[in-house]
Each structure stands twice: as C-alpha cells, then as structure tokens.
Amino acid sequence: MRVLSPLQREQFEAEGYVVVDGVLDPVNDLAPILADCELVLDGISQALFRASRIQSTYDSLPFTARLVRICMESGLNLAQGFDISLPLSGVKLDTPIHVSPAAFRLLTTPRLLDLVEDLIGPEIYSNPVQHLRMKLPKRAVATSGLYSGLVSQVPWHQDNGVILPEADESRILTVWFSLTGSTIENGCLQVIPGSHRRGLVAHCPAEKGLTIPDSLLPEKAPVPLPMQPGSVLLMTSRTVHSSLDNGTENEVRISFDLRYQPTGQSTGRPAFPGFVARSSADPESVLRDPAAWELSWRNTRTTLAHQNDPSFNRWHAGAAACA
Ligand SMILES: O=C(O)CCC(=O)C(=O)O
Ligand SMILES: [Fe+2]
Numbered sequence: 001m002r003v004l005s006p007l008q009r010e011q012f013e014a015e016g017y018v019v020v021d022g023v024l025d026p027v028n029d030l031a032p033i034l035a036d037c038e039l040v041l042d043g044i045s046q047a048l049f050r051a052s053r054i055q056s057t058y059d060s061l062p063f064t065a066r067l068v069r070i071c072m073e074s075g076l077n078l079a080q081g082f083d084i085s086l087p088l089s090g091v092k093l094d095t096p097i098h099v100s101p102a103a104f105r106l107l108t109t110p111r112l113l114d115l116v117e118d119l120i121g122p123e124i125y126s127n128p129v130q131h132l133r134m135k136l137p138k139r140a141v142a143t144s145g146l147y148s149g150l151v152s153q154v155p156w157h158q159d160n161g162v163i164l165p166e167a168d169e170s171r172i173l174t175v176w177f178s179l180t181g182s183t184i185e186n187g188c189l190q191v192i193p194g195s196h197r198r199g200l201v202a203h204c205p206a207e208k209g210l211t212i213p214d215s216l217l218p219e220k221a222p223v224p225l226p227m228q229p230g231s232v233l234l235m236t237s238r239t240v241h242s243s244l245d246n247g248t249e250n251e252v253r254i255s256f257d258l259r260y261q262p263t264g265q266s267t268g269r270p271a272f273p274g275f276v277a278r279s280s281a282d283p284e285s286v287l288r289d290p291a292a293w294e295l296s297w298r299n300t301r302t303t304l305a306h307q308n309d310p311s312f313n314r315w316h317a318g319a320a321a322c323a
Pocket of ligand 2: 157241
C-alpha cells in the first residue's frame with residue numbers, strides 16, 4: 001500500500017528521515033497509553049509511599065507534574081517502570097516492564113504498519129528495540145544512578161551502532177513519535193540530513209552511552225524536529241541523530257521509539273523477543289494476542305535474570321577513533 005507521498009519518499013531516501021503528520025489518532029491510539037501510564041505511576045507512588053521514600057502519593061497532581069515530583073523527592077528516575085524493553089544489563093526477576101495490551105495494540109496498529117509497509121514491504125517483524133521514554137526535565141533527573149537515555153538527553157548516534165553487527169545488513173526502520181508533543185524546549189529529536197549515506201561510523205563508549213565522537217560527526221548542521229502528537233518520524237538505521245535537553249520546569253516529553261524490519265533478518269538483539277506484526281505470505285505467523293507478547297518479554301526476563309548479561313555492544317573505549 002502506498003501511504004507516503006512521492007515527496008515524502010524522496011526525502012526519506014535523500015535525507016534519511018521524514019516526519020509524517022496525522023498518522024496516529026491522539027484519542028484512539030495515544031490516550032490508552034497515557035491511561036496505562038497513570039496506573040503504572042499509581043503503583044510506583046504507592047510502593048514508594050509505603051517504603052517512606054515520599055511523603056504523599058500526590059494523586060491530585062496532573063500526571064507529568066506528579067511524575068516529576070515523585071522522581072525528585074525519591075531521588076529515583078523511575079523510567080524502567082514505563083518502558084517496554086528490558087534494560088541491557090542487570091535484569092532481575094522483578095525488573096519492571098510495561099507490556100500492556102494497549103502497548104501491543106499501538107505497536108500493531110494498522111496505520112503505523114501501513115506506513116512501515118510502504119518502506120520495507122509487507123513482511124513486517126517487530127524488532128525488540130522498542131522504548132517508551134519518560135524524558136524528564138533536566139532539573140529532575142537524578143544524577144546519582146547511572147545515566148539513562150530513557151529520561152535524559154541522548155547523544156549523537158546511529159541506531160545501527162547500538163545493535164550487534166549481525167544486523168548490519170538488516171533493513172531496520174526506526175519509528176519515533178511523541179504522546180505529548182515534542183518541542184525544542186522539552187527535548188525533541190534532531191537529525192543530520194543525509195548522514196545515513198556515509199554508512200556506519202564508529203561509536204565510542206562514553207558517560208552517556210555509545211556516542212559518535214565529534215571528529216566523526218558530519219559537518220552538516222543538525223535539524224531539530226519538533227513534532228505534534230499523532231505525527232511520526234521515520235528514520236533509517238544509519239541516520240545520525242540525538243535529542244536535546246528537556247529544559248522545561250514540569251513537562252515530561254513522553255515518546256515511543258519502535259523498530260520494524262523485514263521478517264527473517266537479524267534484529268541485532270537476539271536475547272530479546274520480537275514478533276511477526278504483518279504478513280501476506282504467511283498470515284498465520286502474525287502475533288495477534290497481547291498476552292502472548294507479554295509472556296515473551298516475561299519469559300525473557302526470567303531467562304536473563306538467571307544468566308550473565310548478554311553483550312549488545314561492539315565498540316571499545318580503546319579504539320583509535322575513541323582516543
Ligand atoms: O527519544 C530520544 O530522546 C532518543 C531516541 C532515539 O535515539 C531513537 O529513537 O532512536
Ligand atoms: Fe536512536
């Protein structure tokens with residue numbers, strides 16, 4: 001099915017990204033996730049209150065102000081409770097994950113898959129690199145724990161750089177959208193147009209995770225991408241991008257970033273579960289049951305809790321590019 005206009009397709013191919021407006025419906029697609037997040041926060045606040053980490057559950061505050069307040073008072077970033085994916089290390093039997101039926105419906109919503117199909121074809125696999133990010137105001141990010149890209153500014157990288165080399169030839173498409181709207185003030189994404197055409201460049205382990213060293217950044221100026229709720233950003237896995245700081249007082253930039261690829265290609269995170277989201281060749285293979293999806297992540301969590309951390313990284317601090 002053709003969903004992108006010829007101009008949008010041309011931009012995706014020439015610049016490595018395109019923003020498509022009006023793809024998702026704020027009421028039907030996005031509001032159920034926000035309702036889920038309220039429940040997650042209820043659970044977190046009650047647990048922290050019982051543990052005397054906060055003085056109140058702050059039920060009467062609006063969601064974002066409540067989250068900021070609870071993060072600041074508890075000194076915790078709390079992001080993992082809202083995220084879909086497990087963390088890359090230190091998985092425990094009770095590591096929280098957010099694998100609700102509403103999240104599954106959003107991952108498989110036909111309007112999103114139509115868009116994906118237009119770029120990668122009708123055999124669509126949901127890659128397990130999928131996040132719900134609660135990007136907090138900078139003032140509210142606890143610095144005592146480890147850096148977390150779920151709540152903070154994200155440094156320059158290519159998504160290809162943060163998966164294993166076995167997926168270098170997979171056609172993985174990044175699909176990013178915000179539930180709340182993203183702005184320059186609250187930390188929208190920025191991309192370097194055309195950067196995907198140079199191929200994969202070296203990434204170096206740094207305080208904020210894997211990042212492209214300044215010397216290897218393309219000279220072309222970055223383009224910030226403020227987006228409305230319902231708009232969707234599509235990026236290639238080689239497009240160089242980062243996100244800005246959230247400099248607001250109380251806004252949380254809530255966003256999803258998902259990945260889809262042709263079925264049968266490597267995902268680059270073999271320890272995590274994916275699923276067939278659409279198929280015309282083998283409709284029986286499509287996963288339609290949210291409970292089965294939830295179980296796939298829960299089983300993965302159990303497996304990982306009992307073993308050493310799998311490796312998800314190919315880059316080493318000592319490499320010449322990182323000196
Ligand atoms: O949402 C962010 O701040 C960063 C997201 C990102 O790097 C991605 O979607 O690939
Ligand atoms: Fe990324």
